Amino acid sequence: MFFESYGPSPDFLEFPGCTLRDHTCITMRFLKIAVMEPNPGDVERLLFIMANLPEFLRLSLASRKLHELISMNKLERLPVILQVIRCLYSLEASMIERLVTSWIKEMCKLDSKILTELMVTYCEAFLNEERFINIYSGTFLDGYNSLKEDEQERIMIGLKEGLLLSPSRLDLLEKLPEAIKILMGLRK
Numbered sequence: 001m002f003f004e005s006y007g008p009s010p011d012f013l014e015f016p017g018c019t020l021r022d023h024t025c026i027t028m029r030f031l032k033i034a035v036m037e038p039n040p041g042d043v044e045r046l047l048f049i050m051a052n053l054p055e056f057l058r059l060s061l062a063s064r065k066l067h068e069l070i071s072m073n074k075l076e077r078l079p080v081i082l083q084v085i086r087c088l089y090s091l092e093a094s095m096i097e098r099l100v101t102s103w104i105k106e107m108c109k110l111d112s113k114i115l116t117e118l119m120v121t122y123c124e125a126f127l128n129e130e131r132f133i134n135i136y137s138g139t140f141l142d143g144y145n146s147l148k149e150d151e152q153e154r155i156m157i158g159l160k161e162g163l164l165l166s167p168s169r170l171d172l173l174e175k176l177p178e179a180i181k182i183l184m185g186l187r188k
Contacts, residue, residue, distance in 0.1 A: 040083060040086070043084055043087045044091075047084070047088065048095070051091060051095035051096075051099050055102070058098065058099075059102050059105060062102040062105075062106045063106045066106050070110070074117075074121055077121050085132050088132070089132075096136060096139055097143065100136070100143045101142070101143040101146055104143040104144060104146075104147065105151070108151040108154050112157070112158065115154065115155075115158035116161040116162050116165065118158075118162070119158045119159050119162025122162065123162050123166040123169070123172050124166065126172065127172055127175070133177065133180075134175075134177055137177040140180070141180070144183070159184070
């Protein structure tokens with residue numbers, strides 16, 4: 001993978017007059033990459049950088065990327081989500097957990113109608129990448145559990161509405177991991 005040859009330190013990402021420690025410069029440089037031209041290498045680099053940012057910057061960048069995503073129509077949104085999911089496989093579990101938690105926190109701030117529309121698209125994406133939801137269901141649960149009670153309720157309502165509106169809801173419900181079914185109240 002791209003990062004393996006460079007070791008765990010992201011110090012190799014230096015640009016003239018700008019190092020990774022200069023978060024603003026790096027963030028601005030990569031901010032447009034992931035959605036405008038979703039090249040897997042660029043998306044992977046952006047995710048790597050986001051995961052290593054301090055939480056307040058990661059949340060800010062997650063908010064911007066989330067707003068870019070919801071500004072797309074469904075046909076544009078699904079391939080971007082799938083590409084991000086596929087790039088997440090190359091990251092360490094701790095990085096994925098930070099990214100998922102930040103993303104979920106920012107999703108809580110969305111209007112409920114927009115959150116539901118986004119959840120419908122995520123349902124489709126998870127059907128296409130079934131192993132992701134199975135491998136990282138614990139990560140999703142950790143992110144969900146880190147939320148305040150009212151935020152958990154917003155996410156759960158959005159997820160349930162998204163599932164109900166999904167054309168493949170029965171197939172998706174069958175494939176959900178047991179822990180998520182229990183959390184949703186579908187199993188005891």
